[in-house]
Structures are given as structure tokens and as C-alpha cells.
Amino acid sequence: MRFQLFALAFAMAYVGAPAPSACAVELSGNVSVEGAYFTNAPLYHDQAKDSASISAEPEFYHEWSNGASCTFTPFARYDSADNQRTHFDVRELNFLFVGRSWELRAGVGKVFWGATEFVHLVDIINQTDMVENINEEVKLGQPMLNLSMENSLGVLDFFVLPWFRERTFPGEKGRLRASLPIDTGSARYESADKKRHVDFAVRYSNSIGPVDFGVYLFRGTSRAPTLIPGVNETGRMVLHPYYEQTNQAGLDAQVVSGAWLWKLEALYRAGQGNEDFFSTVGGFEYTAFGVTSSGMDLGVIGEYVYDDRGDRATTVYNNDAMLGLRLAMNDSASSVVLGGVIRDVKNSATAAIVEGSRRIGASWKVSLEGWFFFDQSADDITWSLRDDDYMKLTLARYY
Amino acid sequence: MICAVLSWPVGAPAQTPEQKGLSIAREGDKRDSGFGDFTAELLMKLTNRHGQTSERKIRIKTLEVEGDGDKSLSIFDTPPDVKGTAFLTFSHKVGDDDQWLYLPALKRVKRISSRNKSGSFMGSEFSYEDIASQEVEKYTYKWLRDETYNGQECYVVERYPVDRKNSGYSRMISWIDKAEFRALKTDYYDRKNALLKTLTITGYKKYNDKFWRADEMYMVNHQSGKTTRLVWSNYKFGAGLGDRDFSRNSLKRAR
Numbered sequence: 001m002r003f004q005l006f007a008l009a010f011a012m013a014y015v016g017a018p019a020p021s022a023c024a025v026e027l028s029g030n031v032s033v034e035g036a037y038f039t040n041a042p043l044y045h046d047q048a049k050d051s052a053s054i055s056a057e058p059e060f061y062h063e064w065s066n067g068a069s070c071t072f073t074p075f076a077r078y079d080s081a082d083n084q085r086t087h088f089d090v091r092e093l094n095f096l097f098v099g100r101s102w103e104l105r106a107g108v109g110k111v112f113w114g115a116t117e118f119v120h121l122v123d124i125i126n127q128t129d130m131v132e133n134i135n136e137e138v139k140l141g142q143p144m145l146n147l148s149m150e151n152s153l154g155v156l157d158f159f160v161l162p163w164f165r166e167r168t169f170p171g172e173k174g175r176l177r178a179s180l181p182i183d184t185g186s187a188r189y190e191s192a193d194k195k196r197h198v199d200f201a202v203r204y205s206n207s208i209g210p211v212d213f214g215v216y217l218f219r220g221t222s223r224a225p226t227l228i229p230g231v232n233e234t235g236r237m238v239l240h241p242y243y244e245q246t247n248q249a250g251l252d253a254q255v256v257s258g259a260w261l262w263k264l265e266a267l268y269r270a271g272q273g274n275e276d277f278f279s280t281v282g283g284f285e286y287t288a289f290g291v292t293s294s295g296m297d298l299g300v301i302g303e304y305v306y307d308d309r310g311d312r313a314t315t316v317y318n319n320d321a322m323l324g325l326r327l328a329m330n331d332s333a334s335s336v337v338l339g340g341v342i343r344d345v346k347n348s349a350t351a352a353i354v355e356g357s358r359r360i361g362a363s364w365k366v367s368l369e370g371w372f373f374f375d376q377s378a379d380d381i382t383w384s385l386r387d388d389d390y391m392k393l394t395l396a397r398y399y
Numbered sequence: 400m401i402c403a404v405l406s407w408p409v410g411a412p413a414q415t416p417e418q419k420g421l422s423i424a425r426e427g428d429k430r431d432s433g434f435g436d437f438t439a440e441l442l443m444k445l446t447n448r449h450g451q452t453s454e455r456k457i458r459i460k461t462l463e464v465e466g467d468g469d470k471s472l473s474i475f476d477t478p479p480d481v482k483g484t485a486f487l488t489f490s491h492k493v494g495d496d497d498q499w500l501y502l503p504a505l506k507r508v509k510r511i512s513s514r515n516k517s518g519s520f521m522g523s524e525f526s527y528e529d530i531a532s533q534e535v536e537k538y539t540y541k542w543l544r545d546e547t548y549n550g551q552e553c554y555v556v557e558r559y560p561v562d563r564k565n566s567g568y569s570r571m572i573s574w575i576d577k578a579e580f581r582a583l584k585t586d587y588y589d590r591k592n593a594l595l596k597t598l599t600i601t602g603y604k605k606y607n608d609k610f611w612r613a614d615e616m617y618m619v620n621h622q623s624g625k626t627t628r629l630v631w632s633n634y635k636f637g638a639g640l641g642d643r644d645f646s647r648n649s650l651k652r653a654r
Contacts, residue, residue: 028479028482030479061654069652096652098652100643103648103652110506111506112505112506112507114507137505150643150646150648155647155648205647207497207647210497212510254510256495256497256510256511256512256513258495258514259514261510261511261512287512287514287515289514289515289516289517290517290518294623295518295519297515297518330519330522331519331522332445332453332522332523333522334480334481334521359478359480362453362477362478362479363479365480396480398478398480398482399479
């Protein structure tokens with residue numbers, strides 16, 4: 001199925017595109033170096049304490065005279081400590097065809113669904129690249145065929161997802177991991193088709209006055225695995241990721257009212273062999289514009305996320321409240337500082353986050369990120385992160 | 400008689416200075432209406448008080464909307480870390496504009512508040528309200544005097560933002576040439592009524608035999624010592640743009 005789809009995509013690219021003009025490939029992208037410093041010694045003896053890493057993400061783009069285009073974005077990272085974080089991914093290899101009221105994307109791509117800032121509940125088309133960042137915002141490229149139809153009644157998107165991407169997890173030597181290593185090589189699936197299971201999704205979205213919203217149905221392999229303790233071939237205790245089949249319905253909505261943004265995401269998931277559940281996140285973002293004489297903006301973000309599986313949830317966010325402050329300097333270096341706190345309402349496990357970035361010259365960007373874990377509770381999924389407070393400094397060159 | 404009336408659109412003796420100011424603004428708006436759509440390229444040169452400079456390259460697409468404010472799409476080409484970032488604005492004659500931001504790294508279209516009128520646009524001396532579609536209804540007006548500016552006969556008109564709560568200005572004074580109703584210079588006064596910025600607009604060229612567009616807009620911030628020069632190029636009118644070029648899907652493929 002997958003190869004038929006790709007064959008179709010390439011055939012369409014060939015038919016739909018006249019001979020490309022010579023050397024019309026546009027190149028952009030970035031390379032970066034980063035160092036992560038962990039304040040405490042690791043909990044598990046095989047973990048390295050600190051790490052250094054380099055990455056590259058070039059983007060090649062070509063557009064034909066009829067408006068069709070191709071984007072290729074490979075990504076590679078080398079990490080000094082964790083061989084699972086040393087990885088390569090095709091973030092995008094996409095052919096885009098644009099008609100009067102439709103768009104067709106074929107290849108490997110990325111799609112974002114959602115409204116909230118701390119948690120991305122309904123952003124389920126792409127798998128999370130968890131070794132990149134525990135904020136779950138970095139995604140793996142997803143093979144897909146996406147037809148998007150847009151008119152005055154809104155946007156209707158159809159997705160055929162012919163190949164499943166496994167979530168990445170830190171390896172034995174990496175920090176920010178579960179107490180037992182997750183053996184990504186031994187993933188198990190509910191479907192006999194395993195990774196070849198073809199997933200489908202349909203989404204309707206629209207913008208009416210101050211409201212932007214989307215509703216979707218998804219049928220296929222759950223992106224978040226259940227982690228099952230077991231023993232690997234070498235006799236070691238590990239966690240096996242288990243990917244279930246699910247039917248999911250969800251919505252995301254945002255209302256703008258002056259300087260306030262009100263946000264909601266919710267989903268209901270019905271499994272075949274597993275339990276049904278409901279999960280939601282809601283909140284606000286308020287921005288005070290021009291709080292200083294130099295014109296800085298201060299944003300306040302408050303969100304609450306609930307998962308009715310409670311402690312059995314496959315996510316760290318089961319009953320958590322988040323508060324964030326974002327200071328945008330509005331200077332020529334686009335300097336931004338963000339501070340946030342995530343707290344489990346029930347067991348009080350808390351994480352504090354700081355993020356800051358600014359441009360240096362025209363092409364460089366420096367960013368600092370820190371995560372700090374407090375009051376961790378032995379019954380919280382983040383218990384194994386209790387000594388993983390870290391600061392990460394990244395220097396990136398864009399071109 | 401009819402010809403005489405038409406050739407004397409403003410300044411009938413019975414008008415108050417407020418009425419005269421409004422009719423000058425309306426005439427300027429009328430002369431620029433009917434452009435349909437245009438695309439252009441914009442180079443922003445930012446200079447701080449120490450003389451350090453930085454640049455941004457932006458492409459602009461604008462669609463005229465009958466009976467309401469224009470739709471516009473701004474796509475950043477540089478600096479490279481924000482390449483592909485795009486702003487979509489549906490401006491409205493009355494009430495808040497609708498605004499979306501596209502973040503290419505996350506592939507995320509984000510609805511944003513348009514209350515940030517006084518905030519800096521990309522670190523420049525132009526605020527969001529300076530670059531927004533200048534709808535007649537967003538201000539009240541008062542004609543002050545006639546004056547020669549740079550050898551051109553001008554109306555000097557003061558205007559006051561209707562949305563006083565969110566605007567960064569108490570008033571603006573513009574020099575508008577009598578021949579073509581083009582703004583040549585504007586002084587901006589901050590909320591404390593102190594002179595904040597001066598914009599001078601030069602190099603007007605006529606496109607499609609009707610529509611005047613400037614090559615350069617130079618904004619000086621008298622309080623911070625910073626300046627921003629906007630250099631416009633490649634104006635194309637009647638590019639055949641429609642609503643579909645200003646949709647949320649179009650934001651995602653803007654580049």
C-alpha cells in the first residue's frame with residue numbers, strides 16, 4: 001500500500017510538472033551545536049552525566065512553473081552520550097499540488113493540530129521525536145497522502161497514513177529516561193499489520209469571527225505506546241512499547257477576545273482491546289502589550305489538563321495545571337524569555353521550565369533551556385526524572 | 400457647473416475643520432480604491448542609535464475587499480531563522496482586525512490578538528498600526544491649515560485614533576499633497592502628546608495609470624534615536640489574487 005502511494009505521488013509529480021528549470025532548488029536550513037549540563041549525578045549507573053550534540057536540518061525546495069512544489073528536509077543529530085539520540089529522520093519529503101480549491105500533499109510530511117501551548121493532546125498525525133525534547137513539540141516525518149479542500153464553508157482534510165512511525169526514546173546511557181530502558185527494537189503492536197497498518201483521519205476546520213476550531217476522527221495506531229515491563233534477549237529487564245489500535249474523535253478550539261485567547265482541546269478514544277478514555281486541556285493566554293517603555297510584551301498562559309485514566313494514563317499530563325510567563329522584548333534580535341511551572345494537582349509532582357532565545361547578527365541564534373523537577377512522587381510517571389534537572393545551551397547557524 | 404463641483408471635492412466654505420479633514424481622508428481613500436490586488440517586495444533596514452544595522456526581507460500580498468478593510472499576507476524571507484514565517488491579516492473598518500501567524504518550524508497556524516497595535520513590527524520603528532491597512536473609519540480628522548512642503552501644496556491634517564485605548568498615539572499630523580492626495584510626511588505623537596516619530600515618504604510612482612505607491616518610507620524615532628527605512632520594489636497590480644490566496648491553507652504554503 002505504501003509503495004503504491006509513493007508510486008502514485010511520483011507519477012503525479014512527473015505528469016503534473018513540466019521540466020524543472022535548471023538549478024532552481026532553493027536551499028535553507030540550520031546547523032547547531034548544543035551542550036546539556038545536568039546538575040545531579042545520574043540515578044542509573046549506565047547513564048552519562050552530561051552530553052554534547054550537533055545537528056543539521058537542511059531544506060531543499062523546488063517549485064515548478066505550474067505551482068506544484070517539492071520540499072525535502074532531512075534531519076540528523078549526533079549525541080555524545082546517547083546512541084538513541086544520535087539519529088536521522090526525513091522530516092519532510094513532500095510533493096504539493098495546488099488546485100483552485102484543493103491541495104494534495106503526497107510523501108512524508110508534518111501536520112499540526114491544536115490550540116494550547118504546554119500540552120498538544122490532539123496533535124496526533126505525527127509521532128513525537130522524544131529524544132529531541134521532552135516538551136513533545138518535535139515530531140518525526142509521517143508518510144501521508146493529504147487532500148485538503150477549502151471553500152467558504154471551511155477546510156476539509158483527508159489523510160491516508162500508510163506507515164507507522166515508532167516513538168523515539170532515550171537509550172540506556174541517556175538522561176531523562178524511565179527507570180527501565182525502553183527497548184524500541186522490540187515494539188509490539190495490537191494489529192497484525194504492525195507498522196504497515198494504514199491509518200485514516202478526517203478533519204474539518206473553520207474560522208468564524210473570533211473563533212477558530214477543528215473537529216476530527218482518527219482510526220489507526222495510537223501514537224502514545226503503553227510501556228510493558230519484560231525481559232529482552234540479553235536477559236535484561238526492559239520496557240516494551242505496545243502500540244494499540246484506536247478510534248479517536250477530538251476537537252480543538254480557540255476564541256480571541258481582545259488581548260485574551262481562550263483555548264480548548266478534547267478527545268475521546270475508544271480502543272479495541274483496551275479501555276476507553278476522555279482527555280481534555282483548556283486554558284487562556286493573556287498578553288499585556290507594551291509593558292515597558294521599550295515596548296516589551298508580557299504574556300501569561302494558564303492551562304489545565306485532565307485525563308480520566310488518572311495514573312494509568314500513557315502521558316505525564318493526567319491531572320496537571322500549568323502556568324507560564326512569556327516576555328517578548330520586541331527588539332531587533334527577537335529576544336524572548338519564557339518561564340513555566342507544571343504541577344500535578346493530585347500528587348504535587350512539579351516541573352519548572354525556563355527558555356530563552358535571541359538572534360546574534362543576521363544568521364545566528366542562541367537559546368537556553370532548563371528543566372527542573374521538584375516534589376517528585378514515587379507514584380508519578382516522572383519519578384525517574386527526579387535527578388535530571390538540566391540546562392541546555394544551543395547555538396544555531398541559519399542559512 | 401457639474402465639472403466645477405467635481406473638480407472642487409473638498410473645502411466647500413460651510414465645512415468645519417473636522418468635516419474638511421474627513422473629506423480629505425475620504426478623497427485619498429477614493430482615489431486609491433479599485434486597485435483590486437497587488438504584490439510587492441519590502442526591504443526593512445533597522446538602525447539603532449549606535450548606527451548598527453539589521454535587515455529583513457518581506458514579501459507582501461494585498462487584496463482589496465469591498466465594503467471592509469483589506470486582506471494582506473506578509474511572508475518573511477530573512478533573517479533566515481524566521482524564513483517562511485507569515486502574517487495573515489483581515490482588517491476591518493470597525494472593530495478588531497483578524498490576525499493569524501504561521502510558524503513554519505512547527506507547521507502551526509496560530510490565531511493572535513490584534514490588540515497589539517502599538518507594538519513594534521519585527522523590532523522595527525513601525526508598529527502594527529502603522530503597517531496595518533489605513534481605513535478611513537479607524538480615525539477622526541481635523542484639517543489644520545494649508546502649507547507648502549518640499550515645494551508641494553499640501554493639506555495639513557490631524558487625525559486621532561478611534562481605538563484610543565490600544566493605539567500608541569494621541570494624534571498624528573500628516574502633510575497630504577493637494578494634487579494627488581498622497582501622504583508625504585507624518586508626525587506621530589505618543590499617548591503623553593510628546594513627538595514620538597516622523598515618517599517621510601518619497602519616490603512616489605504611478606502604477607496602472609492610477610495608483611500611487613512610494614519607493615521609500617523612512618521612520619525616525621525621536622525618543623529612542625532608532626530609525627527604520629522601508630524600501631519597496633517590484634509592485635505588481637492586478638496579479639489576479641483572490642480570497643483563496645488569503646486563507647489559512649494559503650498561509651501554510653506561503654513561502
